[in-house]
Amino acid sequence: MNNLSPFFSESKTTGLCAGVRTAQRSLRCRDFELQFFDCLQAYGVDNYKSREKCKDYLEDFYECMDAQKAAARWRMMVWKRQKEYLLGKRSKEDYYPEGTLDGSYLGAKPVH
Structure with a gap:
């Protein structure tokens, strides 16, 4: 997959598909996603502390999206x-x- 990354990063469609992998269009789940990303921003993306601290936010976001x-x-x-x-x-x-x-x-009862 590493050899394909330059193709995807230089593709003309990356601008069109940039928002496909987010939940910001979903009115129901966008707040859960933002809370998760705020947590990642606070604790860092690639360390053990962020995985531990942000686990609940990620589980809430997944539950909102998949309802498993x-x-x-x-x-x-x-x-x-x-x-x-x-x-x-x-x-x-x-x-x-x-x-x-x-x-x-x-x-x-109907509200009028």
Whole structure:
């Protein structure tokens, strides 16, 4: 990969693709990315201290971008609900918990 770096650094498309690898267009995750880069700026990029101090910021940023922990939590809830159904602890009617409309989109009153 080192022999390809001059090609990429001198390419005409680098200016066009400069913002592709950042999350600044994402309204949801841009603050997490900025916090991580602020931490790197404070502690340095290539040392052990920055990896240790900025680990939580990086994990928060990755979770915002990929939502792997949220997806794993959802899969675990589905698995547990299915297991309870198969063991007879849940009936078919109560397989899915009944939601409430208080404060949800469907139950909200229009604001005029």
